[in-house]
Amino acid sequence: MKKHNSFSIEGQKARWGWFFVAPAILFFCLFSLYPMLNALWNTFFNVKLLSLKKPEFVGLKNYAYVLSSPDFWSSVKATVIFTLSSFIPLTVFSLVFGLIITTRKKGHQLLQMLIYSPAVLSSVVAALIWLLLFDPRGIANSLVNFLMRTPGIDHKWLTEPAKLYMATAMIYFWKYIGYFTIIVATGVAKIPTSVLEAATIDGASVRQTIGRIIMPLLRPTTMMVSIVAMLNCMKSFSTQYLFTQRGAPNAPLNVLTLNIYKTAMRDRYISRACVMSFILFFFMMILTIVRMKTSESKE
Amino acid sequence: MLRDKSFSNRMSNLVINILVAIFLCVILMPILFMFTASFMKSSEIFSMPYRWIPKEFYVKNYFNAVTDYGRNLTFVRTIVNSLIVASATTVLSVIVSAFAGYGLSKFKFRGQQVVFLMIMGRMMIPFEAIMIPMYIIAVRLHLQNTYTGLVLPFVLNTFGIFQMRQYLLSFPDEVLDAGRIDGLGEFGIFSKLVFKNSTPAIATAAILCFRGQWDNLLWPLLLSQKEMMKTIPAYLVKFTEEKYADEGAMMAVAVMASIPIIILFLTLSKYFLGGSAMYSSSKE
Numbered sequence: 001m002k003k004h005n006s007f008s009i010e011g012q013k014a015r016w017g018w019f020f021v022a023p024a025i026l027f028f029c030l031f032s033l034y035p036m037l038n039a040l041w042n043t044f045f046n047v048k049l050l051s052l053k054k055p056e057f058v059g060l061k062n063y064a065y066v067l068s069s070p071d072f073w074s075s076v077k078a079t080v081i082f083t084l085s086s087f088i089p090l091t092v093f094s095l096v097f098g099l100i101i102t103t104r105k106k107g108h109q110l111l112q113m114l115i116y117s118p119a120v121l122s123s124v125v126a127a128l129i130w131l132l133l134f135d136p137r138g139i140a141n142s143l144v145n146f147l148m149r150t151p152g153i154d155h156k157w158l159t160e161p162a163k164l165y166m167a168t169a170m171i172y173f174w175k176y177i178g179y180f181t182i183i184v185a186t187g188v189a190k191i192p193t194s195v196l197e198a199a200t201i202d203g204a205s206v207r208q209t210i211g212r213i214i215m216p217l218l219r220p221t222t223m224m225v226s227i228v229a230m231l232n233c234m235k236s237f238s239t240q241y242l243f244t245q246r247g248a249p250n251a252p253l254n255v256l257t258l259n260i261y262k263t264a265m266r267d268r269y270i271s272r273a274c275v276m277s278f279i280l281f282f283f284m285m286i287l288t289i290v291r292m293k294t295s296e297s298k299e
Numbered sequence: 300m301l302r303d304k305s306f307s308n309r310m311s312n313l314v315i316n317i318l319v320a321i322f323l324c325v326i327l328m329p330i331l332f333m334f335t336a337s338f339m340k341s342s343e344i345f346s347m348p349y350r351w352i353p354k355e356f357y358v359k360n361y362f363n364a365v366t367d368y369g370r371n372l373t374f375v376r377t378i379v380n381s382l383i384v385a386s387a388t389t390v391l392s393v394i395v396s397a398f399a400g401y402g403l404s405k406f407k408f409r410g411q412q413v414v415f416l417m418i419m420g421r422m423m424i425p426f427e428a429i430m431i432p433m434y435i436i437a438v439r440l441h442l443q444n445t446y447t448g449l450v451l452p453f454v455l456n457t458f459g460i461f462q463m464r465q466y467l468l469s470f471p472d473e474v475l476d477a478g479r480i481d482g483l484g485e486f487g488i489f490s491k492l493v494f495k496n497s498t499p500a501i502a503t504a505a506i507l508c509f510r511g512q513w514d515n516l517l518w519p520l521l522l523s524q525k526e527m528m529k530t531i532p533a534y535l536v537k538f539t540e541e542k543y544a545d546e547g548a549m550m551a552v553a554v555m556a557s558i559p560i561i562i563l564f565l566t567l568s569k570y571f572l573g574g575s576a577m578y579s580s581s582k583e
Contacts, residue, residue: 010407016485017406021414024399027455031433032421038432047435097322100315113568114323117330120564120571122514124532125553128539129329132336132546137345139332178326182572206311235425238516238532245540257427257517264431265521273431281428288423 039274047270058271066275074251075259075276079234082255085169086236087229090180094225095218097177098184099210112185115178123175123238130171131246134158158243161252168239168253176232180225187221188214227291231284237261256280333557337361337550344546357547364538364551373526374552377534382559384449384519384530385512392456392508393501400463400500401493405475415464421457427517434521444528449519453512459504466500467493502570506563510571513560531556 043062045055066072101111118126134140134157145151157167191214199209215222240253241261256276264273331351336344337360338353365374403415433452442448470493478488494501516532523529529537538552564571 013406014408017402017408017411019485020398020402020406020489021411022398023395024402024418024455024460025414027395027451028418028421031452031455032424032429035429035432035436036424038435039429042432100318100322103315104319109568111319111323112572113564115326116568116572117564118326120510120560121330121557122516122532122560124514124516124535125333125557126329128535128549128553129333131539132344132550133329133332135345135546137347139347139349142347142349174326174329231425235427237427238514241516241520242536242539245536260427260431261517261520264434270431270435277428277431281423281425284425284428285423 039277042271042274043278045271047274048268062271062275066272066279071254071259072276075254075256078252079255081165081252082168082172082236083230083233085165086172086233087226089169089173090176090229091222091226093173093177094180094184094229095222097181098188099214101181102185102188112182115181117178118175119179121175123236124242126171126175127239127242130167130174131158131242134167158246158248161249164243164248164252168236168243171239172233172236176229180229183225184218184221187218191217224291227287231287231291234280234284234287333550333553336547337554339547341544341546344550360547360551361555363545363548364555373529374534374555376527377529377531378556378559380446380528381513381531383446385509387446388450388453388512389505389509391450391454392459393505395454396456396459396463396504397494397497397501398489399460400467401489403460404464404467405470405472405493418455418457418460421455422461426452430517430521433518437522442522444523444525446528448522449528449530452518453508453515456504456508458507462504463497463500466497470496499570499573502567503573506567506570509563510560 042055044057044059046058046062047055097115101108101115104111132138136154136156136158140157141153141155144155145153155163157163195213195217196209199213204212235257236255237257240255240258244250244253244258257280260273260276260280263269263276332349335351335353338356338358339360340357343350343354343357362369365372367373399418403411403418437443437448440448442451474492474496475488478492483491514532515530516536519530519533520536523533535549535552535556539549542548
C-alpha cells in the first residue's frame with residue numbers, strides 16, 4: 001500500500017508537501033519546541049549556567065520560592081498596572097480615532113502614514129525621546145505647568161512610582177495608538193456602505209449609526225485590538241530597561257520580563273527565571289486562545 | 300456617509316478636523332523633538348519654552364555620536380551589525396515562510412493538519428518564555444557574539460507562514476498545472492510561478508520581520524557581550540548610560556538609528572500599513 005502510494009501522483013505530491021514544510025518544522029523543533037521543553041525541565045532542577053555538574057532535582061522548590069518571593073509579586077503588580085494603564089486607553093482611543101479618520105477623505109494615505117509613524121521607530125528610541133521629554137527640566141513639566149498655571153513645579157515623572165506608571169504607559173500609548181487606529185479604520189472601511197446607506201435612508205442619526213450598527217459590526221476588531229494590545233504590553237521590556245539603566249527607581253518598572261532578565265543574567269538563577277517565564281507564558285496563552293476563539297466566531 | 304450640507308454638520312466637520320489636528324500634533328511632536336534636539340546643545344534642549352527650530356545647528360552632535368567623541372567607530376559597526384542581522388533574518392524567514400505557506404496550502408499530505416496546528420500553536424509561545432533555555436543552548440553551541448546566534452531563533456515567523464498560506468489558498472491551481480504541463484519541476488513551479496507572484500504577501504512578511512529585528516533589544520542583550528557584536532538598540536542603551544548628560548548626542552544616535560527604518564517606511568509604506576490592516580482582514 002505504502003509503496004504503491006509513493007509512486008502515484010498523490011504520493012509524489014505528498015512528498016513535495018513535506019519537502020516544503022520541512023524547514024519550518026526543523027526550526028520549530030530546534031528553536032521553539034526544544035527550548036520550551038527545556039524550560040519546563042529546568043523549573044524542576046537547580047540549573048547553574050556553565051556548570052558541567054548534573055543539575056540537582058529539587059521538585060517544586062523553585063515554584064515555591066518564586067511564588068513566595070515579594071520580588072516576584074511586586075513584578076506581577078508592576079506588569080498588571082502597566083498593562084491595564086496602557087491597553088485600556090489604547091483600545092478606547094483607537095476606536096474613537098479609527099471612527100474619526102475614516103470620515104476624512106482628503107489625503108487619506110498621508111494621514112495614515114503620519115499616524116502610523118511612531119510605530120516605525122524602535123522601542124528604545126521611543127523610550128529615549130520620552131526620557132528627555134519627562135526630564136525635570138523638560139517639556140512635560142513645562143507644558144503641565146503652563147496648562148495648570150503652576151510655574152516652576154517639578155512633577156517628578158521619573159522618580160515617583162505613580163508618575164512612572166503614567167510615563168511608561170504614555171510612551172506605549174504614543175507608540176502604538178496609530179498602529180491600532182489603523183487596524184480599527186480598516187475594520188470600519190470593511191463595513192459595507194450599503195448597510196450605512198440603508199441606515200441613513202431610514203433616518204438614523206449619527207449616534208444611532210455608530211452605536212447600533214458600526215459598533216456591533218466592529219466587535220471582532222475591537223476584541224482583536226484589545227487582546228493584541230494587552231499581549232504587547234505584557235511583553236514590554238525596552239522602555240523599562242532603559243529607564244532603570246538611567247537610574248529610575250526599580251519597583252514600579254520591574255515588570256516580569258525585566259525581572260526574568262535580571263534573575264537569569266545578573267543573579268544567575270536560571271531555574272527561577274524559567275518559572276517566571278512559565279507563569280508569564282501561561283497568562284499569555286490564555287489570552288491568545290481567547291483571541292483565536294473570538295476571531296473564529298466571526299466566520 | 301455622514302455628509303450633509305446643513306450647518307450643524309459643517310460645524311461637526313470642523314470639530315472633527317480640529318480633533319484630528321490635535322491628534323496629529325501629539326503623535327508628531329516627539330518625533331519632531333527628536334530631530335530638532337539632535338541639532339542642539341544640551342543646555343538649549345532644556346531651556347524652556349522649547350525652541351522648535353535650533354538657534355544654530357550644532358552638527359557636532361552627529362560627529363560625537365558617530366565617532367564616540369573621536370575615539371572609535373563602534374557606532375558604525377553596530378549599525379552594520381543591525382543591518383546584517385535584520386536582513387539575514389528577513390531573507391531566511393521569508394524563504395522558510397513561503398516554503399511552508401506553499402506546502403500547507405497547495406499540497407495534501409497526512410499530518411498536514413498537525414503541522415499547521417503546531418506552527419499556529421507557536422504563536423502562543425512568547426519569545427520571553429523561551430529565551431533563557433535558548434540562551435543556554437546558544438552558549439553550549441558557542442553562538443555567543445555571532446551573527447548566527449542572533450539570527451537563528453527568529454527565522455521561524457509564524458505570522459509570515461500563516462499569511463503566506465492564506466494568500467496562496469486563493470492562488471489559482473490552473474497556473475500551477477500549466478507549469479507542470481510545461482515541464483517545470485515542483486521546485487521550479489515554486490520559484491518561477493509562486494514566489495514571483497506573491498509580492499504583496501512576501502513584502503508584508505518581510506517588513507514585519509525586518510522591523511521586529513531592528514527593534515529587538517532583549518536577545519542581543521543576552522547574547523552579545525562584546526562591543527563589536529552589539530546591535531543598534533543595545534548600543535543606544537549603552538550610549539545613554541555612559542554619556543549621561545549629553546542629550547544632544549543621544550538624540551543624534553537615535554536619529555541615525557532610525558534613518559534606515561524611516562527610509563524603508565517612506566518607500567514601502569503600503570506594506571507597513573498593510574501589515575497592520577491584516578489583523579482585520581486575515582479572518583474573513
